Amino acid sequence: MIQFVGALAIVFIAGLLILFFIIRIFKRDFSKGVKTASIVAGILVVVFMVGAEIGLSAKVSNAEPSKSIPAKETKQEKSTISPELLASYGDMPGVMDARTDALTKKEIEQQKKTAKDMMNEKAMAPKLLKDGTKQYTLTANPIIWNLYEQKNVNASGYNGQTSGPLIQVKVGDKVRIVLKNKLNEPTSLRFQGLSVPKQMGGLPDQSVKPGDSKVYEFTVTQDMVGTHDYFSGTDMDEQIDYGLHGALIVDPAKGKEYPDADVEALFDIGSFKVDQKFDENVFTLNGKPSPNSPNFYIKKGQRVVVRLINSSSENYHAMHLHGYTFKLISEDGHHLKKPMPMNVVSLAPEETADIEFIANAPGTWMFHCHILDHTINPDDDVDAMQGLMTNFIVK
Template sequence: MSSPERSRAGLRELLATFHDRGSRVVRFVAIGAALGIGAAGIGVAVPSSSAPSQVAVEEAGLPKAASELPASGPAQAEAQPVRTSQAEQDLGDGTTLAAWEMKDGVKEFHLNVAPMQWQTKPGGRTFDAMAINGHIPAPTIRVNEGDKVRFVVKNDMPQDTSIHWHGMVLPNDQDGVPGLTQAPIEPGQTYTYEWKAVSTGTHWYHSHMHGDQEGRGLYGSLEIVPALGDIPADRDYRIIIGDGPLGFVFNGKSFPGTTQLRGNVGERIRIRLIGTGPEMIHSIHLHGGYFEVVAQDGHRKPIPERMDTLNVGVGQTYDLIWVPVRPGKWMIHCHIFSHSETPNGMEGMVTIANIEPATVKLPSIPGVTG
């Protein structure tokens, strides 16, 4: 009998012995060894060679179910249909999700830049503002890592403009700096940007013509979802901080016009802070506990930092995770008081996190909770 034949015969005899003894654990180890699955954690030496072929598995006498497992492990989830478009959506924080259509494998966005009249709070003064697709902030652009994207920008303002994709790694001629990488987009003109999304995380886009345009509303969140999975959260909000001609605003609004953020005790609430300026640093403070800073400028932190107040400079982005432990209406505001309070009460950079009790009641423990 040849050496391979003796090996196969020995393995069959070993499996038969394990089967007769009814030892499930040992049978699992033996099957794992035949498939090349490491078992060092339970003290069994397994050859370092690759998994055997289908013929080898069948010849060893293994159960058919094991021989039919795909190389990658458990059965994969059913393939999801490929989306060809996305409609504009309300994100529940005072911002909207941008619409797009798939054209020849490219996600195409249409961004119309135009002047508009804007109130930052009920009954407040009306400002000469600038908006993209009628929104301040501009619609949130969210795509997946590796997506090819196209932005058709139409300038319906009486002055030149351009759009810069802040934090993106892209071809130099798509960077959006007028007079350097492109000619300005003149009134009535359309300009097309096209690049591939490779810079993951929370970023932003904005006019690069001058700070006045940015301060009047030409900015929005730019979010690239990593291919290997995003930061886990139950809710996903953004607070875009502005201090230009519209005053001190969160998402284009001043308190009490800001949109309340909703959540429940125990949820992981993600808050994306984006400092658009165009001039100042803001000290953002959360009432009701601490948050964890899990990413800065789109890059995850190796070790999250716990705090309750964070300085956000112009151009910076931070991702926070907050797990509320008490229900109530908790303030989120700039702790530079001239930016958030007056002798008449709160205004400016203030919003409220409206936290409800947990949706799943925890069991009581006699003598401890009951």
């Protein structure tokens, strides 16, 4: 390109010189001289342009072949690398599938039982220390978790389960939670809605290295009464959606938070990213999507309180109960002065809500998320409406 511009400049200067001499020759007829000089200069420019084009074409044709990848080789070919190997490189999002026969029927039934126990608020038993402190040990470890038929995944959990075990304490308790990290990456604990000391806040720079442990200690105060949760405070988006979350209930110093309730239920909403998707696409109640989520059995006439926790790291949920108008009585552990009647309660990530109703309508009533793509299980061709739903059965 530079050579071409330089040559064009030379031709232009030569044209001016020719113009000068022709005008001198035709000085007696100036207009004729200018016309003749313009014609000659135009011919020179055209000759130069044609010659330059021919020369450029010859240069390209004689150039060495390009060393860049041929076009046919730039097409993306289907990878022959297994998803498991790609995941080991950290290139694949979400949980990886485990073998369909990785769990026995007995192990799957035991997992369903842990979901039912959480719904029934069966809490983890603490170890009582000499000074009266209640000690709970949470071990973060890899687990194989059954979601639905033909779908086992390599997940993470606390004490071998997701959601993690329920921790239930009361005002005045001295609490000591020991986190043991048996994962292959750092992790930590965070307690949502509890005014714990800042060094117990589960910040990323306070993460526990693989093989190490950390002690979290605090005293339960009156402002902590209510429904709360705990979860990983390290690489939160990934680790929470791998299963590292659980529920924590704080009762008053004497009695229960809802002494007038005949029956209570607890549902910790969780999420997974399966099939290497970047978005959450499996939604669970206490670790299980429908049809494996626990059904809630209620006697007609009972006053019912349901505690809800949204442990999805990315999604809102809109929980709806067929056949009833319920009342929202608490949000994030804070009781409302005036309960709010509603049919759908929305929960942001890590938000909690307690609802109440009188079971005066017998029947089987669906309780589900009204964001309807949350009620679909990927790759499940057996069950119709699935995912984030269960049944409240009133008899």
